[in-house]
Amino acid sequence: MEVISIGLLGLGTVGSGVVKIIENHQDKLMHQIGCPVEVKRVLVKDLNKERAVDIHPEKLTVNAEDIINDSEIDVIIEVMGGVEETRKHLLAALKNRKHVVTANKDLMAVYGSELLTVASENGCDLFYEASVAGGIPILRSLVDGLASDRITKMMGIVNGTTNFILTKMSKQGSAYEEVLKEAQELGYAESDPTSDVEGLDAARKMAILSTLGFSMKIDLDDVKVKGITQITEEDLQYGKQLGYTMKLIGIAHREGEKVDVSVQPTLLADSHPLAAVNDEYNAVYVYGEAVGETMFYGPGAGSLPTATAVVSDLVGVMKNMRLGVNGKSAVTPQYPKKLKEPSEINSKYFLRLHVKDEVGVFANITTIFSEHGVSFEKILQLPVKEKGTAEIVLVTHHASLQDYEDILVKLRDLHAVKELKSSYRVEGSSRV
Numbered sequence: 031m032e033v034i035s036i037g038l039l040g041l042g043t044v045g046s047g048v049v050k051i052i053e054n055h056q057d058k059l060m061h062q063i064g065c066p067v068e069v070k071r072v073l074v075k076d077l078n079k080e081r082a083v084d085i086h087p088e089k090l091t092v093n094a095e096d097i098i099n100d101s102e103i104d105v106i107i108e109v110m111g112g113v114e115e116t117r118k119h120l121l122a123a124l125k126n127r128k129h130v131v132t133a134n135k136d137l138m139a140v141y142g143s144e145l146l147t148v149a150s151e152n153g154c155d156l157f158y159e160a161s162v163a164g165g166i167p168i169l170r171s172l173v174d175g176l177a178s179d180r181i182t183k184m185m186g187i188v189n190g191t192t193n194f195i196l197t198k199m200s201k202q203g204s205a206y207e208e209v210l211k212e213a214q215e216l217g218y219a220e221s222d223p224t225s226d227v228e229g230l231d232a233a234r235k236m237a238i239l240s241t242l243g244f245s246m247k248i249d250l251d252d253v254k255v256k257g258i259t260q261i262t263e264e265d266l267q268y269g270k271q272l273g274y275t276m277k278l279i280g281i282a283h284r285e286g287e288k289v290d291v292s293v294q295p296t297l298l299a300d301s302h303p304l305a306a307v308n309d310e311y312n313a314v315y316v317y318g319e320a321v322g323e324t325m326f327y328g329p330g331a332g333s334l335p336t337a338t339a340v341v342s343d344l345v346g347v348m349k350n351m352r353l354g355v356n357g358k359s360a361v362t363p364q365y366p367k368k369l370k371e372p373s374e375i376n377s378k379y380f381l382r383l384h385v386k387d388e389v390g391v392f393a394n395i396t397t398i399f400s401e402h403g404v405s406f407e408k409i410l411q412l413p414v415k416e417k418g419t420a421e422i423v424l425v426t427h428h429a430s431l432q433d434y435e436d437i438l439v440k441l442r443d444l445h446a447v448k449e450l451k452s453s454y455r456v457e458g459s460s461r462v
């Protein structure tokens with residue numbers, strides 16, 4: 031092959047990074063691939079927009095067909111985002127026997143198995159390393175590096191925007207809105223950041239990770255999700271006081287044949303390795319029965335880190351081309367999906383509630399917990415400004431989700447309980 035021609039869908043934060051890496055690392059790519067790589071055409075929405083990279087205006091198009099139907103284009107790199115329209119483009123490209131590299135978790139979490147099937151039917155590669163944890167080569171590690179093991183737990187900070195926000199709120203006392211704006215300006219957030227802050231972006235990534243890690247098709251609807259928008263300054267302060275750090279954590283856990291996958295704000299013991307992962311950085315802890323504990327750390331968002339994963343996938347496609355093995359690497363899930371019941375999911379919980387400052391209230395509350403066999407690791411009662419009200423903050427020992435939810439229902443019904451202010455999952459034991 032004289033030159034590898036790329037069709038790039040999208041020239042925003044990630045697309046510009048891809049162009050820069052292909053230009054700046056041309057020597058290295060030549061060495062690995064054996065021929066030069068050229069970005070031939072680029073799909074954008076607005077032809078007149080100022081671009082972060084120099085690109086010949088004639089390469090730009092607003093018509094996807096100019097790229098998908100160009101017989102000289104070997105590989106499509108999709109970094110435009112979106113789901114339905116993008117799915118159509120990629121299906122058409124695969125049917126035209128073009129390999130695809132994508133950073134699109136929204137698409138892969140929903141249509142991944144369909145696209146992978148069509149790719150393999152057409153002898154094409156479909157790689158999506160950048161879709162989970164940006165620049166960290168986590169998918170490759172699960173599929174190749176840990177291929178011989180049985181993975182039972184994955185736990186991760188997989189959204190850079192929310193980690194950036196929580197870090198700045200906890201460490202600098204910054205206001206939520208202000209830090210979200212900063213994350214958008216730095217190119218970490220999605221075009222609609224609701225999916226970041228409501229946990230959906232992380233849920234998509236956990237669906238992709240658990241499908242690969244557990245070899246079981248986990249759908250987005252199987253992932254329980256709670257985002258960071260309800261976290262208050264008081265929760266962060268209490269967390270600190272009790273020796274915990276608040277993070278948006280995705281957990282995927284397999285016990286026997288059953289799994290549970292969730293994303294929620296979690297108070298991590300300060301000594302927990304994920305508690306030290308700050309700013310836009312991501313980390314994924316993976317436990318395999320044979321290997322034990324492993325941890326993958328790196329930048330989870332941003333132009334060049336994400337583009338590194340995209341271009342590395344491109345190198346993977348080229349190596350497969352040279353070996354004549356494209357379209358052979360995707361493995362269909364081995365196990366049928368079995369999800370745990372709430373009675374089978376165990377965790378510790380932090381609960382903050384406002385109660386009437388009266389004799390016997392504390393005892394009534396502890397009775398409800400003991401009826402469900404749930405005991406406390408920590409418990410504090412503090413006065414608050416509002417007259418006649420006390421605040422109770424507690425951390426439970428391990429309880430089933432079913433028991434904990436039943437306890438919350440009973441507490442809400444208790445006359446002496448004015449309001450359940452907040453509740454979070456807790457991981458690890460703090461030293462405080």
Ligand SMILES: NC(=O)C1=CN([C@@H]2O[C@H](COP(=O)(O)OP(=O)(O)OC[C@H]3O[C@@H](n4cnc5c(N)ncnc54)[C@H](OP(=O)(O)O)[C@@H]3O)[C@@H](O)[C@H]2O)C=CC1
Nearest residue numbers: 040041042043044074075076109110111133134331332336
């Ligand atoms: N930003 C990040 O850190 C990461 C992003 N991703 C994923 O990468 C993808 C791209 O993200 P990002 O670069 O941040 O997004 P941007 O919004 O910065 O860029 C999107 C690009 O796609 C073009 N585009 C969007 N919709 C259309 C359309 N309908 N037709 C033609 N062109 C279109 C835009 O054109 P125009 O410029 O003319 O508006 C723009 O160039 C997303 O799937 C995202 O989830 C994954 C990991 C990290």
Ligand SMILES: N[C@@H](CC=O)C(=O)O
Nearest residue numbers: 189190191219220331
């Ligand atoms: N918006 C995402 C970008 C990378 O996937 C994030 O913040 O992690």
Ligand code: NA
Nearest residue numbers: 159162164166
């Ligand atoms: Na990655």
